[in-house]
Amino acid sequence: MRSKVRFAGRALLFLVAIAALGAVVMLLWNAVVPALFGAAHPIDYLHALGLLVLSRILFGTFRGRGGWHRHRHWEKWHAMSQEEREKMLRSGPWGRHRGVEE
Numbered sequence: 767m768r769s770k771v772r773f774a775g776r777a778l779l780f781l782v783a784i785a786a787l788g789a790v791v792m793l794l795w796n797a798v799v800p801a802l803f804g805a806a807h808p809i810d811y812l813h814a815l816g817l818l819v820l821s822r823i824l825f826g827t828f829r830g831r832g833g834w835h836r837h838r839h840w841e842k843w844h845a846m847s848q849e850e851r852e853k854m855l856r857s858g859p860w861g862r863h864r865g866v867e868e
Contacts, residue, residue: 788815 792814799806809817843851 784815784818788818791815791817 788811792809792811795814795817796808800808846854
C-alpha cells in the first residue's frame with residue numbers, strides 16, 4: 767500500500783513539474799521571441815507543451831546529461847586502457863580544466 771501511495775505521489779509531482787515547465791516555456795517564449803523576431807507570434811499553453819515534447823525528441827533529455835548516446839560513451843570509456851584514458855584526458859578540452867598538463 768505504501769508503494770502505491772509513493773508511486774501516486776511521484777506521478778503527481780511529475781505531472782505538476784511538466785505543467786509548470788510548460789508554463790515557464792510559454793511565458794519565456796511570449797516575453798522573448800516576439801520581441802526578437804517581429805514575425806513570431808505568442809504561443810499558448812498547449813503549443814508550449816508541444817515545444818517541450820519536440821525539444822525532448824530532438825535533444826534527448828531535460829536533465830542536461832548527454833541524451834540518447836550517453837551510454838555509448840560510457841562503455842567506450844570503460845573499454846579503454848589506463849594509458850588510453852590518460853592520453854584522452856590530456857588531449858581533450860576537459861584535461862585543461864582539470865589541471866592535466868600535456
